[in-house]
Amino acid sequence: MRIGELAKKAEVSRDTIRFYERHGLIHSDVDAAAGNGYRIYPEDAVLTLEVIKDAQAAGLSIADITLIMGQLAAQTAEDFDAQAFLDRKIEEVNARMQAARRFLDLLERTKHALAHAPQDGLDALKEAGAGNGNRTRN
Amino acid sequence: MRIGELAKKAEVSRDTIRFYERHGLIHSDVDAAAGNGYRIYPEDAVLTLEVIKDAQAAGLSIADITLIMGQLAAQTAEDFDAQAFLDRKIEEVNARMQAARRFLDLLERTKHALAHAPQDGLDALKEAGAGNGNRTRN
């Protein structure tokens, strides 16, 4: 499909697609038959773009995602590196999710505090870390 | 405490603390007694910095965090706005966590695929979205 269709389906801008392509995250090839220089993207590019969104939400950089999407394909034998890399990323994402969970709790406590005692909505923030046994410190 | 101590305790750089302060995320006042222009930070700034880290991991921008940390304190009566704002942020964080969870699954499947059949570690990526009933599309 052409870039506009892909952009619409994946709900990203054409420019974003081109940006990702420049960074090796997705690929296309020129429509040789048509000879107009237009690029053709495979159907699964939609899926790829959605995975990229998820990866970004998980806090990974474009560079990381490129490694995962691309370098993994080119496993010549350094699967050790790939495994280690994946393990590191998995840990990172887990850590980030735990932090996000803590923050979500805080937001919710703040919201309820605000609903029940509007005069000091900051109490939840002030007592952050108390009341939830989740925090694993250092 | 002074900036260096805070930086050490919260494990961020002095410059980061100053950056946050310029953006209204944390506050200090000049040590009037000493008269040397040094700034003094309250003890709970350590906690504040940790909350900021969590919030960032949850995907919030400095501007958002500033709103939550600061504007909430100044509830003059527009608690409606504050509630709505919190609700929006809570939803955002939830969405991001779900995305992160999806991506984490993908990473783990990729890892196992790589361990068991090194010749095509990309299979997990290719079948992304299949096999996990989590995805709520559009």
Add this chain to the structure above:
DNA sequence: ACAGACCATGGACCATTGTCAATGGTTTTG
């Protein structure tokens, strides 16, 4: 055939989130 929508390429531009360097003063410590 002509307007309006689409495409490519290249480079400029932007916001966000810091980091670093320069300059000059203060405190601590051996």
Add this chain to the structure above:
DNA sequence: CAAAACCATTGACAATGGTCCATGGTCTGT
């Protein structure tokens, strides 16, 4: 007391993740 470590302020620099613009070609509907 002198060096090392700390502090403040200002402003430049940098990486990341896009977005926008200019230019020029192509396609599609009427």
